[in-house]
Amino acid sequence: MALATPRPDEGKERAGIQSVEVGFALLDVLAQASAPLMLRDLASAAGMSAAKAHRYLVSFQRLGLVVQDSSTNRYELGPTTLRLGLATLSRLDAVKMARERLHALMEATEHTVALAVWGNRGPTLVHWQETPLAVPVSLRLGDVMPLLSSATGRCFAAFNSHGGAAEKGQAMIDKELALARKLGRSDLPSTQAQVQTMIEETRQQGLGRVVNVLLPGIAGFCAPVFDADGHLVLGVVALGSSATLHTEWQGPVAQALRQFARQLSDDLGWREA
DSSP: OOOOOOOTTHHHHHHOOHHHHHHHHHHHHHHHOSSOBOHHHHHHHHTSOHHHHHHHHHHHHHHTSEEEOTTTOOEEEOHHHHHHHHHHHHTSHHHHHHHHHHHHHHHHHTSEEEEEEEETTEEEEEEEEOOTTOOOOSOOTTOBOOTTTSHHHHHHHHHOOSHHHHHHHHHHHHHHHHHHHHHTOTTSOOSHHHHHHHHHHHHHHTSEEEESSSSTTEEEEEEEEEOTTSOEEEEEEEEEETTTSOOSTTSHHHHHHHHHHHHHHHHTTOOOO
């Protein structure tokens, strides 16, 4: 039997475009970095010369994949990467299912609701649905929430115990503890023992909660959603003015949030042990 003759372009398709693959190393380094990077450090981490890295970065800046701080000359991921990341996350089943149901939760609680997932830097807001009478809050899509001072962060600190996320979470907690002690914050845990008490309370209540901690005059809850393997896949958030949002553990907002998260977890195949 005669072998099929390869199409002339098949080899090229398999080879791909090497320069794209090389340039992606810079984006990957920025995604893993905990802070913006100088050119020399970025290039070194990506395994290329500063001159070569700079040529890629010029193009990436034009596309919005990278931005450079004019005051420090440091590079950071740009708005295009955020849009691509949010688009990818929005296609995950858990996020899609939650978004389709979120309006009903907003109407039931009469407060702003949001969704958060664990990103490469921690709990990240990926969807936001605001009530017409919402109190203005200085949060936006793509914001990474602190683990100790936000309801979202406390939820992830308590329930996100899988693999590398737990290690990264502990590193974030250590950093936030040091900052809390430095600032003399009495409304935040300042020792590992106090963090453990906070985590145990969060697990016992099935929700993360803060009142006038992250933002003055703002209270919030966050409930965990689990997949069929029992892994935390997202947090469902409700927040509003601490003067109008019922902050009791067994209040209507907390109850509605628990029910929403429990039903979504069940539909994703999770079964409580």
